Each structure stands twice: as C-alpha cells, then as structure tokens.
Amino acid sequence: MDMSSIFGKEFTVSTWGESHGKAIGAVIDGCPAGVPLCAEDIQKFLDRRRPGQNAMVTPRQEADRVDILSGVFDGKTTGTPISLIIFNEDQRSHDYSDMTQWYRPGHADLTYDLKYGFRDYRGGGRSSARETAARVAAGAIARKILETRYGTEIIAWVSSVGAEESHVDLNKVTYDAIEASPVRCPDSEASVRFEKAISDVKDNHDSIGAVVSLLVRRPPASIGEPVFDRVEALLAQAMLSLPACKGFEIGLGFKASQMRGSEHNDEIYCENGVYRTRTNNAGGTLGGITNGEDIFCRMPFKPTATIAIEQKTAGRDGTNGILKAKGRHDPCVGLRAPVIVESMAALVLTDLMLRQKRFDS
Amino acid sequence: MDMSSIFGKEFTVSTWGESHGKAIGAVIDGCPAGVPLCAEDIQKFLDRRRPGQNAMVTPRQEADRVDILSGVFDGKTTGTPISLIIFNEDQRSHDYSDMTQWYRPGHADLTYDLKYGFRDYRGGGRSSARETAARVAAGAIARKILETRYGTEIIAWVSSVGAEESHVDLNKVTYDAIEASPVRCPDSEASVRFEKAISDVKDNHDSIGAVVSLLVRRPPASIGEPVFDRVEALLAQAMLSLPACKGFEIGLGFKASQMRGSEHNDEIYCENGVYRTRTNNAGGTLGGITNGEDIFCRMPFKPTATIAIEQKTAGRDGTNGILKAKGRHDPCVGLRAPVIVESMAALVLTDLMLRQKRFDS
Amino acid sequence: MDMSSIFGKEFTVSTWGESHGKAIGAVIDGCPAGVPLCAEDIQKFLDRRRPGQNAMVTPRQEADRVDILSGVFDGKTTGTPISLIIFNEDQRSHDYSDMTQWYRPGHADLTYDLKYGFRDYRGGGRSSARETAARVAAGAIARKILETRYGTEIIAWVSSVGAEESHVDLNKVTYDAIEASPVRCPDSEASVRFEKAISDVKDNHDSIGAVVSLLVRRPPASIGEPVFDRVEALLAQAMLSLPACKGFEIGLGFKASQMRGSEHNDEIYCENGVYRTRTNNAGGTLGGITNGEDIFCRMPFKPTATIAIEQKTAGRDGTNGILKAKGRHDPCVGLRAPVIVESMAALVLTDLMLRQKRFDS
Amino acid sequence: MDMSSIFGKEFTVSTWGESHGKAIGAVIDGCPAGVPLCAEDIQKFLDRRRPGQNAMVTPRQEADRVDILSGVFDGKTTGTPISLIIFNEDQRSHDYSDMTQWYRPGHADLTYDLKYGFRDYRGGGRSSARETAARVAAGAIARKILETRYGTEIIAWVSSVGAEESHVDLNKVTYDAIEASPVRCPDSEASVRFEKAISDVKDNHDSIGAVVSLLVRRPPASIGEPVFDRVEALLAQAMLSLPACKGFEIGLGFKASQMRGSEHNDEIYCENGVYRTRTNNAGGTLGGITNGEDIFCRMPFKPTATIAIEQKTAGRDGTNGILKAKGRHDPCVGLRAPVIVESMAALVLTDLMLRQKRFDS
Numbered sequence A, B, C, D: 001m002d003m004s005s006i007f008g009k010e011f012t013v014s015t016w017g018e019s020h021g022k023a024i025g026a027v028i029d030g031c032p033a034g035v036p037l038c039a040e041d042i043q044k045f046l047d048r049r050r051p052g053q054n055a056m057v058t059p060r061q062e063a064d065r066v067d068i069l070s071g072v073f074d075g076k077t078t079g080t081p082i083s084l085i086i087f088n089e090d091q092r093s094h095d096y097s098d099m100t101q102w103y104r105p106g107h108a109d110l111t112y113d114l115k116y117g118f119r120d121y122r123g124g125g126r127s128s129a130r131e132t133a134a135r136v137a138a139g140a141i142a143r144k145i146l147e148t149r150y151g152t153e154i155i156a157w158v159s160s161v162g163a164e165e166s167h168v169d170l171n172k173v174t175y176d177a178i179e180a181s182p183v184r185c186p187d188s189e190a191s192v193r194f195e196k197a198i199s200d201v202k203d204n205h206d207s208i209g210a211v212v213s214l215l216v217r218r219p220p221a222s223i224g225e226p227v228f229d230r231v232e233a234l235l236a237q238a239m240l241s242l243p244a245c246k247g248f249e250i251g252l253g254f255k256a257s258q259m260r261g262s263e264h265n266d267e268i269y270c271e272n273g274v275y276r277t278r279t280n281n282a283g284g285t286l287g288g289i290t291n292g293e294d295i296f297c298r299m300p301f302k303p304t305a306t307i308a309i310e311q312k313t314a315g316r317d318g319t320n321g322i323l324k325a326k327g328r329h330d331p332c333v334g335l336r337a338p339v340i341v342e343s344m345a346a347l348v349l350t351d352l353m354l355r356q357k358r359f360d361s
Helices: A039-049 A093-099 A109-116 A129-150 A175-180 A188-203 A231-240 A253-258 A333-354 B039-049 B093-099 B109-116 B129-150 B175-179 B188-203 B231-240 B253-258 B333-354 C039-049 C093-099 C109-116 C129-150 C175-180 C188-203 C231-240 C253-258 C333-354 D039-049 D093-099 D109-116 D129-150 D175-180 D188-203 D231-240 D253-258 D333-354
Strands: A012-016 A023-029 A066-068 A082-087 A153-161 A210-217 A247-250 A268-271 A274-277 A295-301 A311-314 A320-323 B012-016 B023-029 B066-068 B082-087 B153-161 B210-217 B247-250 B268-271 B274-277 B295-301 B311-314 B320-323 C012-016 C023-029 C066-068 C082-087 C153-161 C210-217 C247-250 C268-271 C274-277 C295-301 C311-314 C320-323 D012-016 D023-029 D066-068 D082-087 D153-161 D210-217 D247-250 D268-271 D274-277 D295-301 D311-314 D320-323
Touching (some): A012 C023, A039 A066, A082 A129, A153 A333, A210 A333, A253 B210, A295 A333, A295 B253, B012 B129, B023 D012, B039 B129, B039 B333, B082 B129, B129 B333, B153 B175, B153 B333, B210 B333, B231 B247, B231 B295, B231 B333, B247 B253, B295 B333, C129 C333, C231 C247, C231 C333, C231 D231, C231 D247, C253 D210, C253 D295, C295 D253, D012 D129, D039 D066, D039 D129, D082 D129, D129 D333, D231 D333
Parallel strands (some): A268 B311, A311 B268
Antiparallel strands (some): A012 A023, A066 A082, A153 A210, A210 A295, A247 B247, B012 B023, B023 B082, B066 B082, B210 B295, B247 B295, C012 C023, C066 C082, C210 C295, C247 D247, C311 C320, D023 D082, D066 D082, D153 D210, D210 D295, D247 D295
C-alpha cells in the first residue's frame, strides 16, 4: 500500500498504530550509541501534548505512558533500534457514530475512502492527531541528542489565533513563559485575547485557526544538503506533514519578498574565528545549510474541520444531505501543535546532523 | 559527500553539472513506457526559462539546447532511464573575480565553504540557479505524462513584486496572459507597476523580492500519502529546495489560520457519482491526498543576494572588509521562478502518481 | 549509527530488540489491506523455529509468543503498519560470562567491537540468531499474501550435513516429509546419517556445517527488476544476511558453469497461451525476472563458531590467550535455518510483487 | 516503471543507455571531493573489458571512449555528481533479425516481454552485457578511492571453464599474470586447457560456462552493517545482478558447510595492537563486517544463452517452432566477467566505506 510511515534517512522513525487500536508506537533507527536516555525524557513531552489540561482543548483523557522496549542499556542508547510503545487509554468509539454515512467537510474521510477503499471513521485512523504522539516520543530522543552535543534549545508557541496577534521578542522568549499560558502564548496580554477568541467559537460549536512559531537556538551549524535536501525544504516537508498545517515560512518568509536586497541581506562579520551575522533575516539558513544563527519559522494551522454546526455534505452512497457532528472536538487544534512542531524540527535537524560523513571534504 | 542530487521515489531525477562546467544534465528513471516525447517538448520550457528575453533579467546569453541520449525510441519513451544533456554556452568566469576573498552576504558561499572546505565561486556551483535548468528539463517530461493521462495544466506567475500586488481570477487566468507580460504577471495593470519597481531597483544596483503563485488544473486525484508524504508536504519540500525561496502556502495558507471552521470548510456534494466541493479553500488537498480540485500555492522569493552596492562582510581569512560585486545580476530572481516552480510541481505530482500500486485496496 | 535495520522497498520490515533485552519485534509497512491475518498465522512459524524440540538443537527454552499490536481489524489487515512483539522468555546472562575478555574466533565479537566501540557479549546482540525470530514473524505475513494471491508454497530443508549428502526429488518433496525429520531432511535414510554426524560432533564439543535447499512452487511470475534488483540478486542478499551463511546458488548454480549452452538452456514451449519450459535449469528466473517455474536455491552454512573446545585467541586488551566457551550451543546452526530461509524468501518475493506499479507498460 | 537503475546508498551509481542507443553513461553521486581522477583512470578498465582483443570473445568492435562531463576540476573530484558518457560505436542491428518472432531459450526476452509488454530485441536492451560498461566506468572511480585511502587491490580471474579447473595461490596471484592469459587465468597450464575447451565449443556453435574468482587485498576494515547490509550480502547482490551469474560464495563457501567448527574457525591473534587471523577461511568477513583480511569470493557463470545451434522454442504469437540464431556471440561470457566483477566489488566496498558516519560510537 502506498502510505509510507517511515521518516528520515539516517535517523529514521517508523510509526505504527491506529488512534483507536491497542497501542501506538515508533521504532527509531540510527540513534548513536551513548546518548543518555530514559522513559521520563520522553514522557515529559508526551505530557505537554496531552489534552484535558485545561478547557481550551478536548476533554478526552489520554494517559499516554511510554515504555522503552529496546535500544537502551544502563541508561544509555546502545546504537541499536529503539522501540517505543504507548498504550491507548481512551477509546470511546461511539462518539463518532453519526459519521459512518456522511463525509465530514474539510476532513480526510472522502479522499481516504476514494483512495484506499475504506474509511477508518473511528477518530481518523492513521491521519488523526493521536498518531502524532508517536512522533513526539521519537522527537524527544532527537532533542536529547541535539541538546547533548550542541546545547540546542527548541521552542514553539502559538503566535496568533484567528485575527488576534501577539508580540514576542525572539531574543527573550522562554519555554517557561510559553508553558505559563493556557494557550501557549508567551505574550501574556495576547494570551488573554486568545483565550477569549477560543471560548467564543467553542460556545458557537465552531472552530478557529492559529499560527505557530518555532525558534531553534544554537542549532548544529553546517547541516543541510544543497540541491534537494536543504534544511528549510526538509523542515517545510516535516511541518506540512502535520494535520491541519497549510503553510510554512522561514526567516522573514513572505515579508522577505517585499524587501530589497540591501535591506534583506544579513551582514557577515568574523569575530575570534567565528563567522556571525549582524541581523538574521535569513532565519539561520543560507544556501540550504545552517549557519549557526537561530532558526525561525512560522506555520499556519487551519481551523478544525470537525465542528458541531450543521453542514451540507455528501454521503458514501452518493447522495447529498446534512451532517451534524457530535462528540468532543478541539475548537483550536493549533494549540496542540507547538510540542509536535518542536518534535518534527528535532527529527529533521538530528537526521541532517547524523548524515554528516566521516569522509566529508 | 552528503549532498544528495536525487529527487523523487518512483519518478527519480538525478541532476549533475556545475554552472560553469562543460555541461549539465539529468537522468530520469521511472518514466513509464509509451509516453510521446521529443527534444522540442523539453526545449520549449527551457526557452521560457532563458534569461536575456528582455531587460528585466540578466543579459547573460544561454542557448540551453537539450539533447535526449537514451530512453526514447520511435518518438516514445521506452521505460528505461532517460538521459538529458544541455551544453553550457556562456561561461565567462571573470565576472566573479572579486569574490574569491570575500563572502557574499545572503549567499551560500560561507556555509558551503565551512561545510565542504572549498567554494566554487564561479557562479555558485551546484547551488546556482543554472542547475535548475536540469530540473526544468526533467519537469517537461513529467508534464507530458500528466497532460497525457489527466489533461493536467500547470501554470505559475509572478503575483507580487516588492510591495506591489496584483489581482488574478483563478478561474480565468491563462498561460498566454502570463507569457504576454515581460514580468510574467497576467494582470496587465499590475504588470506595469512590477516593471517600474524592478527598473527602479536595477538603477540603484539593488534587488527586490517577489511572490510566485502556482495553479494546477485537473490534477490526478487520490495521490499523496498520509502520514509523511502528503502532497502538500512534498510540494513544500520541492519549492523550498529552490534557491531564494523562503516559504510556501497551499489553499488559503496563512489566511486560513484567521478563519473559523464554518467559513473555511469546503462543502462537499456529489453529482453524477463524482464528488466535488463548492468552494476550494483547501487548495485541492484533504488529509494529504488530492481530491481532484485545483491545487493552488504561493511561494515568496527573497531579493537576490548578489547586488552591486557595497556591503560590509568578512573574508576567507577571517578579516572584515568591503565587498562590491561587479558583473551582471538579476534584480529580481523571482521572475525566473515560474517555469521552475511549474517543473517542480510536475515532478512531485508525477512521482506521487507513479507510486500508486497495482495492489492498492 | 550505520547499521540499517530496515529491509525491503515496498513491503518494508523494520526489526528491533536485542537477544537479551525485554522483547523483540518488527514493524511491517506496505502490507496491502484485506489480507486475512491473525497471531496464529505467525505463531506456527515461530514454533517451528523454536529450539528445544529435540536433542539436535540448543536446549534453551524460548516461548516466543507473538502479539499483533496494530494493522489488523476484524481478522484482516488494514493496510496500515503492522506491529509485532515477542517477549523474551529465556535470558540467562551468565552463560556467556567467560567471554567478556576473550574474542570468540569465527564470531562477530571482534569486528563489532572495533567498529562500534563496544560489544554486547550477552548472546551476540543484534547479530544473534534470536533477532531472526522477528524476521520469521514478518515472513509469516509475507507468506500469507503470496499464498492468498498465487497459492505459492515455500519450503526449505537441510540437504547435507558435513560430508553427508541426501537425495530429494524436487517434484515430490513435501512440507510434511521435512517436518517428520528431527534434522529437517525429507530423505529419511539421509536423515539418520545426519543425526549421527551431529551427535558425533556434539559429543566432541565441536560443531558442523550444513547446506539448506529452498524450493518455491507457484511463485508470482514477472517479478524482479533487471539491472540491479534481479530476483536472484535480492534472494542472494537476503540469504547472505543470515548469520553463518557463506554462499548462494540458484538453479544449477555452480554446476551450470560446467555445462554447455545446448545442455543448460531450458526449451520454451507454449501451451494454451501459457509459456512454460520443459526443464528448469535456470531455477525460475530469466534475466532477473521470474518466469513462473519453481525457484530453487541452495545455501551453505558454516559450522557454529561458538564451540566448547579450547581455542587460542586474542583478548580485548591486546594479549593472546585461550578461550574455552561454556554454556549451551547449537552443534549445527544449519538445522535452524530452513524456517528463516523460507521467511526471507517470502519477504523478498512479496516486496518484489508489491513493487509492481499500476502504470507498468 | 519498476526497474531501478540506481545502485548504492551513499556512493550511488545511476546508469542509463541502451545497448544500441546513441550512448550509455552513468552518474556517480556521493564521491568525496579531492580524489585524483581523469578519463584515463576509467578508460584503462573499459579497455580491459573490450571484446575483440582475441579470438576468445565476440569480434564486435567497440571503441568505448569515456568522457567526464562534470564533477572533476583541476584533476580532482569536487564532490559534486560525476557524469560519465560513452558513445556507442558498433551498432549493427541486423545481426539479431531472426529474433523478432522467436523467444531465445535461456534469455531474458520472454520474461521481459511478459512483464513490460515489449522487447528490445536489439542486443538485449537494458539487460545486455554492454550496459555493464557503465558499471565498469563507475567502478573505476570507486577503485581510485579505495586505492588512495587503503592501498586496496582488487583482482578477478577465470578459475574454471566447463569441467576444466585451475590452481591459483591466493598469496601470489598477480594482475599481470591474469592479463598475460588470453582467457584471464593466471595458471598458465590451465590457461591452455581453457582455450582449447572454448575453441571446441565455438567450432560447435555452442557455448560454455565458467567460474570467476575475486580477491580483494587490503580492503577497508570495519565496513559492512550487521543485520541486513552485511558486506557479503551486498557483494552477493552485486554479483548476482550481473547477467549470467548463477551463484556466489565467500571464504570457503560451500566447502565450509562440510567442515567442523574446530577446523573452520580462524584463530585470532594480536600483534603490535593489530588483530589478525592465522588462517582466513572466513574470507575477510565476520558478522558481516570486514576484519581487514583478504576478501575472497567465487561466482559461477552459466553458458551463453544465445547459441547458433537450432533450438526448439515458442514465439510471440504463442506458436511453437525452431530458432537458429545468427550473428556473432561469445562462446564464453565468463571471460568478460573479471573486470565487471572487480568493478562491482569496488562499488560495494566504496559505498559501505562512505556510509561510515562522523558520529559512530
């Protein structure tokens, strides 16, 4: 079946498991030996992802406890494949009962059905957001590697919800400020406006979109491969592989298209043998290779397709009718995205880092 | 050396050749047998890409004549690898003479040098825009396949230059209208404003950015692979692999993040057994799989890094100084992008199309 | 770490788990939807592989119960990744205690240590025979697919032990005749001689080699890819990836090199629109593609490297000394090979079968 | 189309070109920068392969002059893809005229036709021996790398023809002794018997098989990846991908299966910090990783399928009849194999060598 579940070339992640199946998991291959790793290193990121932390996200309870079945000995990775498993806790099927007949607008149901001949309506099957838990788990290992070798810090936050925007100083934003906000926005004033916007749509049984920003401090330098595997190309692929993501920009992105070269170019200088740039409009990449400056990206997430408002649609039998979804849904899936975005960035950067050969130059 | 030059999984394109070397080319593997193909099918797209057509782009003359060395017999593809070769015509090295010492801000020089230990200063080596000629050639074959099987039409145009915008009706835009404009903008009124903006920066020895829009009519339906190889993820990777591209959005992109689900969802209806959507905010993709509706994307291109204005920079020896580039440069590289953008889209869609297995479902 | 654990291109198998870790398993990706599958389909092959069935193999007890964690719903595959897990039952570490210092001649210890900087002495780590249990489990799924679509039968047996040979009629050999023999040789007379040869070396604390023959009846026709992925090339790679395997031949193999073309060529004839050959010296492959005739191969396995006789060797510290291994070892690892050989053949043929594209010809 | 023409993972070779097309060639990607390389380095191996050197091989004249189109600057590789091109000189199509209707027994015609829907009868298309010229060219570059870094020597010779055998001392065999023989056998006495055997079959319009031996002195140590990409597995795949090859064995191969562990194990000793083995029954590999000792392999080649004796066969239209091939054919294709076998070994070892990561252990 043409549905590849393997990500990466050197640090490969193979995910498995359906949203309402027995368990989900991942096999990570290519992790170097000697990296300190334990289940808690991974659990803390899964916990950040868990819904039900507040009224902003779906109240479904998911315990999401991860277990490491191989690849670690005496608290360190052995270099052999690491198998992670997360047993599913919350599987109430009947929430989606009214969807067997009708295709949900904006959702993968229809295209999935036409392509594969069936539809796993129970929560979205392989395309559901829960599958991303496996990616977060694998991403935690990638983060450990980057942190250990480079002191890399990867943080993401919600920078806009609907038409509401925020202001964040990239030099000062911290992980703590992000976590302090129930909507993961480090601008406390904007955070309040975001919460209100989300409550409003929730009361209306509707949903709303959001933009997520990603910042990578102290990334490995000199990674990325010109021609096809530029670091920004692989980051874009990783982000656009997330459900509901509709775009990507790096550095100044679309704003860069409005500038002149004299304004946009980052001046290079050398200090104590280290090359730096005075500004960082490029967002940490030049010619597809990281230059050591912070990597900065923004991704728009569309509003959740599943809403409780009545919608006209077509059914499996070819007739046209009405769908009103019941059950519990996220009014703003973008709120869940930051941890997953961080994980995907970690996977891409680690994969590129590990592609470096012994025989370069 | 970790610099992969192979693109695609089923319809693979392997490019070779340096900008100032003897020739450039591509080997295309995975093309089905029986597709009508001749050199002119490819030449016409290379001609569209050629600079020197007007005062808007670099006056370097490049004949770019392509020759097909294998894979075609009696006017049809045989199913065996197709080797394309394009001999370089214009190779005046001395234009870049002042760059041996100084790193060009915004350019790949520095990162390339630090990673690989040397720098091909003659025109940017593998990361230069001329390498993309090989991709355009390969893309022409992909287009032939899509056109033959689905009647697919792929067109791209410049939709903004600097702060200047345009208005284009997606249902009416034509290839002819794009080609009629010296700046490849089908909105004739905006076209004039674009020309002026570019002339202005050219007079100032500066450069300016642009946004390119891509529209695919009658794409193959049901292609794309959930989880990691979603069609939008692969399109994003393909576009962000182009020099100077700083972002990607599909459907309403960043605008979608500002909307509500009730506004953004495209209503589904079924007519004569065919599923359609009344609007197309999604941009032709749902759950990572194409639904048959038009695919629409936008990509921002930063202003050319190489400008003739003096810039402070650092040199290979670690000192800081001044660089003033001579030679001939594009004031707006975005103008060259449409043909390449179309080619990359063709490569991605054809690769996904050919991944479909005999044993699906 | 450069140690790829992923096998196959379309039907991919990713194995994980150390011999003395918590569990071992495999993730199978690319299995088509709709294939009937349950744990028992897999368990029966694991049971055949289990040592302790008789005095001929190692008495270590391994329960090897497999569990299917994903990819199956209502007794059929869903087309999503299938995760298999087998918990380790028998893990007595201390059996290998005398090996921490000394490298075992003929074993992977030394090369593994020099390459990866450590040695998992507990049973051979990733290179141990137990890792192959994961391959047998994955192979069971592949067999199901081939059986369901083509009625393919895959059987392997021990055709020689040391200098003792057997005589087997390829047109009449059956699975039952193989299983009836404690040494998996369908020639009952030779079976007795094999048992004696093995008992003799066992009494002497030594080991002995064997040759395993493989026969595939009713294989899928027209699979295999000329140039690099010929069916015989992939079968050879699969077999030589098994511990202790030192060769491969297909059809008449080395005997073919002693013949004339007039003798070796298989005459082609057509009957009722089906092309057959009167003889099958080729072993079911022509130009790297299967022709539908039975596939026949032979693989030599070297004698177990780990023996209880004293051997001179070198140690981790660079000194030279004596090693006498204790613990329980197989006098003839070749006896375990038939089930694994069948599994590898199933994996290769299924992978090639699933590579067939919708758009061939 | 499922016919992969790309070989290798890090040092990739992509071949193109039909036997009777305009040219053949290869694109080599992954070659490190700084390797000294010129066309003559490659030409000398192509010349060794060229038929017409004596009466033993086909008199077709092939000039086979190679040209390097990219990837080399100032006599050294740049690290970018290397494009090689060889124009075809001898293309007399009419030699194969009687084959349009009848399938040639033992040849790829039939399977190729049934799989791809057509048959390139002109010399065997992609499956012909001339395609291997591209592999020899690519192999020459691989050899340069191994020679430069390790002083590796790779030689192959014909060790038996039909039932005639030879005796060769692995410690003393030289390239010159091989080249001095018109049948590439370094045992001058056996050489005479080989020539006679070949003349005899040639007079009878028949063909005969041969065995080719391969020896690699001073190979890189510690290359090869346990589990699936063992060095012997990749060598086996490479050799079995050659037309007419029906088997592979490494070290003592099938003989090892007849021995006891006490006889077969190579004693390890350490001298001046270097680990060696006193014997080398293993053939240079342990646990799938090279240990630095010589690698020794043997491959049987079947007799040429195309002979001038009448054969019964079936035709494209499903009828049965007689085929008598005209034209010029090799009585013993095995004679051409040594250079190609050496090239394939070079490609495999170089690919494995370059997979070594910066971050191992």
